Structure formats: structure tokens, C-alpha cells
Amino acid sequence: MPPRTFSLRNCRIGVIGLGYVGLPLAVEFARQGFDVTGFDVDDSKTSQINAGRSYIPDVPQTELSEVVKAGRLRGTTRMAELAEMDVIDICVPTPLRKTKDPDLSFVVRAVEAVVATLKRGQLVILESTTYPGTTDEVVQPMLESRGLKADVDFFLAFSPERVDPGNQTYTTRNIPKIVGGGGPASTEAAALLYESIVAKVIQVSSTRVAEMVKLLENTFRAVNIGLVNELALMCHKMDINVWEVIDAAKTKPFGFMPFYPGPGLGGHCIPIDPSYLSWKARQYGFECRFIELAGTVNSAMPDYVVERVAEALNTVRKSINGSRVHLVGVAYKKDVNDMRESPALDILALLSKRGAQLSYSDPFVPELQHGSQTLASVDVAAALAAAPDCAVICTDHTAFDYDALVNSDTLLVDTRNALRNRQSPRIFRL
Numbered sequence: 001m002p003p004r005t006f007s008l009r010n011c012r013i014g015v016i017g018l019g020y021v022g023l024p025l026a027v028e029f030a031r032q033g034f035d036v037t038g039f040d041v042d043d044s045k046t047s048q049i050n051a052g053r054s055y056i057p058d059v060p061q062t063e064l065s066e067v068v069k070a071g072r073l074r075g076t077t078r079m080a081e082l083a084e085m086d087v088i089d090i091c092v093p094t095p096l097r098k099t100k101d102p103d104l105s106f107v108v109r110a111v112e113a114v115v116a117t118l119k120r121g122q123l124v125i126l127e128s129t130t131y132p133g134t135t136d137e138v139v140q141p142m143l144e145s146r147g148l149k150a151d152v153d154f155f156l157a158f159s160p161e162r163v164d165p166g167n168q169t170y171t172t173r174n175i176p177k178i179v180g181g182g183g184p185a186s187t188e189a190a191a192l193l194y195e196s197i198v199a200k201v202i203q204v205s206s207t208r209v210a211e212m213v214k215l216l217e218n219t220f221r222a223v224n225i226g227l228v229n230e231l232a233l234m235c236h237k238m239d240i241n242v243w244e245v246i247d248a249a250k251t252k253p254f255g256f257m258p259f260y261p262g263p264g265l266g267g268h269c270i271p272i273d274p275s276y277l278s279w280k281a282r283q284y285g286f287e288c289r290f291i292e293l294a295g296t297v298n299s300a301m302p303d304y305v306v307e308r309v310a311e312a313l314n315t316v317r318k319s320i321n322g323s324r325v326h327l328v329g330v331a332y333k334k335d336v337n338d339m340r341e342s343p344a345l346d347i348l349a350l351l352s353k354r355g356a357q358l359s360y361s362d363p364f365v366p367e368l369q370h371g372s373q374t375l376a377s378v379d380v381a382a383a384l385a386a387a388p389d390c391a392v393i394c395t396d397h398t399a400f401d402y403d404a405l406v407n408s409d410t411l412l413v414d415t416r417n418a419l420r421n422r423q424s425p426r427i428f429r430l
């Protein structure tokens with residue numbers, strides 16, 4: 001199959017892994033007229049798709065149901081159907097092991113399924129975030145194990161997913177796509193494909209460059225968040241409002257980009273991806289000092305938040321032990337339902353260890369597992385009616401009634417500057 005065929009709407013697309021990344025991508029291909037099959041090991045996801053129900057907040061219900069009704073998207077757990085695909089896009093998780101080493105087991109399992117059905121002319125694209133070398137050192141040898149050759153018999157590329165869950169301005173459609181192939185034919189094939197669904201495609205010279213681009217982007221964020229978290233700690237000591245400093249600094253029209261302090265890193269990307277890079281760099285005898293330092297600062301933020309809770313309670317002669325502390329927002333960031341690596345979980349565990357009685361509000365997270373206990377979200381009004389000793393704003397969801405919080409008698413520890421422009425001696429900002 002010559003590469004040009006991949007830009008034709010009659011080419012069949014298989015997306016493996018229908019989560020925060022895979023589902024929006026599958027829907028976008030389907031919206032643009034492609035015949036799309038979503039593959040997942042989780043049959044609750046594939047059945048929800050087939051019933052036209054979206055479980056990812058960034059995928060509007062109507063967009064999903066329209067493409068399912070039109071017969072352009074369906075979900076399946078039958079990996080053997082990969083044989084019928086012209087393009088296979090892999091969007092499975094790339095977590096860390098407990099030792100902080102990359103866990104490529106999901107990628108390997110997905111690639112095994114592709115190997116089992118690989119056909120001449122197929123285009124295989126890895127989208128999962130991973131260390132430079134994954135595509136050519138791990139994926140390519142697996143795919144070539146049955147005799148077909150990459151860039152000759154089939155096409156192989158890496159194209160990092162750059163989606164930002166919850167971002168209404170930048171979505172799959174208008175975020176430029178980076179593409180690096182295992183050879184020129186593969187780069188061209190993948191670029192042609194994405195040009196049919198995204199506004200801009202940038203070709204780079206190899207899969208390794210494409211892999212590194214994504215890690216640079218996320219490491220840049222982790223390091224800058226580390227810097228600004230350290231600045232927040234410093235400003236607190238110096239009695240300077242760090243939020244006011246950042247707001248003023250960002251008026252500079254060049255050479256500065258605002259990052260904000262917070263209760264710690266969360267999500268499947270920023271806390272994890274830099275460790276993929278430092279792990280790989282160590283194999284070359286290289287130590288990533290910025291990554292390590294940012295990791296140390298960022299991972300200490302939940303402890304710092306708990307110290308601020310202790311400080312707040314101290315002003316009314318109370319201790320954490322025995323106090324009722326209410327967490328406002330537990331998802332890892334604003335207006336999403338994603339709890340992966342959420343710093344609120346660490347804050348909850350640390351407060352619990354120090355004897356606090358805990359409750360939480362989060363419209364996106366109805367239930368939360370805390371040790372052997374299942375906590376249920378209560379709305380902010382009900383929580384305030386129970387007069388907790390302290391409320392900690394961990395996630396600044398738009399839907400929260402911040403006025404109600406400020407007008408209550410509860411001590412407020414605000415880790416997100418959600419109460420900007422509101423003054424009260426009961427507000428303790430990060």
C-alpha cells in the first residue's frame with residue numbers, strides 16, 4: 001500500500017486503548033469520515049461506546065453518539081479484528097513501576113496483538129508517551145519478528161499525543177501533531193494520515209526525536225512547576241504573595257511564561273514522563289539533575305499543604321489530630337474526573353495519619369477509596385453545614401461555590417488561589 005492511501009477516508013483505522021487519549025482520537029477520525037474500530041481490553045468501555053455513551057468529559061456525548069449511529073465508530077475487545085485495519089494507533093498507558101522504572105507491559109501486550117495479525121501495508125503508530133528508543137528498540141523488533149520489514153513491508157511511526165484534558169481551547173483537532181517515522185515512507189504515511197484530521201502536522205527525522213519532543217514538553221512543565229513551587233515556599237517565608245508576583249510577572253510580553261504553584265503534581269503525564277527520560281538517560285551514564293530536583297520539590301508539596309493546615313488550625317488553638325478537615329476537589333486538576341496520581345490522595349493520607357477526620361467534595365469524583373474506607377463526595381453546602389474545622393481547596397473546579405466557602409466560619413487553606421480577590425483572616429494561601 002503506497003503511503004498516499006492513508007489520507008483516504010476509506011481507510012480503516014484501529015485505535016488500541018480507548019482512554020483519555022484514544023477515545024478523543026478515535027472520535028475525531030470517525031468525525032472526519034474514517035471507518036474506525038476502537039480496541040480495548042476493558043469491555044465496559046467498548047460497550048459504552050457501542051451504546052453511544054461517552055465516559056470521557058472531553059468527548060461530547062453528541063459527537064460520540066453521532067459517529068456510532070452513523071456506523072463510523074464501534075468498539076471491540078476482539079484483537080483479532082486488527083487484521084482488518086489499514087492503520088493501527090496505539091494509545092495504551094505507560095505508567096511507572098514501584099521502582100520508578102518505565103512499565104512498558106501495556107505497550108508490549110498491545111504490540112503482541114498487532115504482531116499476531118500484522119499485514120503488509122499496515123501503518124502502525126505508537127502514541128503512548130515513552131522514552132526515546134521505545135519504537136525502534138522495542139516495538140520494531142517485535143513487529144519484524146515474523147519476517148516483514150518496517151518502512152518496506154509495513155509502516156511504523158511514533159506520534160506523541162499532546163491532548164490536555166479539560167482544555168476547551170486546544171483539542172485533538174487544533175493541536176499540531178508531531179510525526180517521526182522509522183524511515184521516510186513511514187513518516188510520510190503517518191503525516192498524510194494526520195493531515196486529514198488535524199490542522200498542522202510537523203514531520204521530524206526519526207521516532208526517537210518524536211519521542212523526545214513529548215518528553216521535553218512534559219519535563220519543561222515539571223521543572224517549571226518545581227521552580228514555582230519552590231518560589232511559593234520562599235515567598236511564604238518572606239511574607240510575599242506568590243500569586244500576585246506571578247500575575248505581575250506574566251504581563252511581560254516576551255521571555256516569561258506563567259506556571260503556578262499547587263498541592264503537587266498529578267495525572268498520567270507530568271509526574272511520570274520525566275522519569276521515563278531520566279531512566280533512559282541513566283543508561284547513557286547521564287544524570288538528569290533538573291528532573292531529580294523538580295521531582296524532590298514537587299513531591300514534597302502535599303507535606304507542605306498539611307503543614308499549612310496545621311498552621312491554620314493553630315491560629316484557633318486546634319491540632320490536626322481530632323479536627324474535621326474537608327477537602328474541596330480531589331481530581332488532579334480543574335474540571336476533570338481523573339484521579340491518577342492526584343496530590344489530594346497524598347494530602348488525605350497524610351492528614352489521616354495525623355488523626356484528622358476527613359470528608360471531601362468533588363462533583364467529578366462521586367466516591368473515593370481511602371485505605372479500606374470508601375468516602376462519598378458531599379456537596380460544599382452540606383459540608384459547610386456540618387461546620388468542619390478546616391477546608392482545603394485542592395482542586396479549583398469551576399462548579400464550586402467559593403462565596404459560600406468564604407462566607408462560612410471554616411478555616412480555608414487555598415492551594416490553587418481559587419479565592420483570589422477575596423480577603424479574610426481565615427484564608428491561608430499557598
Ligand SMILES: NC(=O)c1ccc[n+]([C@@H]2O[C@H](COP(=O)([O-])OP(=O)(O)OC[C@H]3O[C@@H](n4cnc5c(N)ncnc54)[C@H](O)[C@@H]3O)[C@@H](O)[C@H]2O)c1
Nearest residue numbers: 017018019020021040041042091092094109110128129161
Ligand atoms: N491523559 C493524558 O492527559 C495524556 C496526554 C498525552 C499523552 N498521554 C499518554 O497517552 C497514553 C494513554 O494515556 P491515557 O490517559 O489515555 O490512558 P487511559 O488509562 O485513560 O487509557 C488507556 C486505555 O488502554 C486500555 N488498554 C490497556 N492495555 C490494553 C491492551 N493491551 N489492549 C487494548 N487496550 C488496552 C485500557 O483499558 C484503557 O482503556 C499514555 O502513554 C499517556 O502517557 C496521556
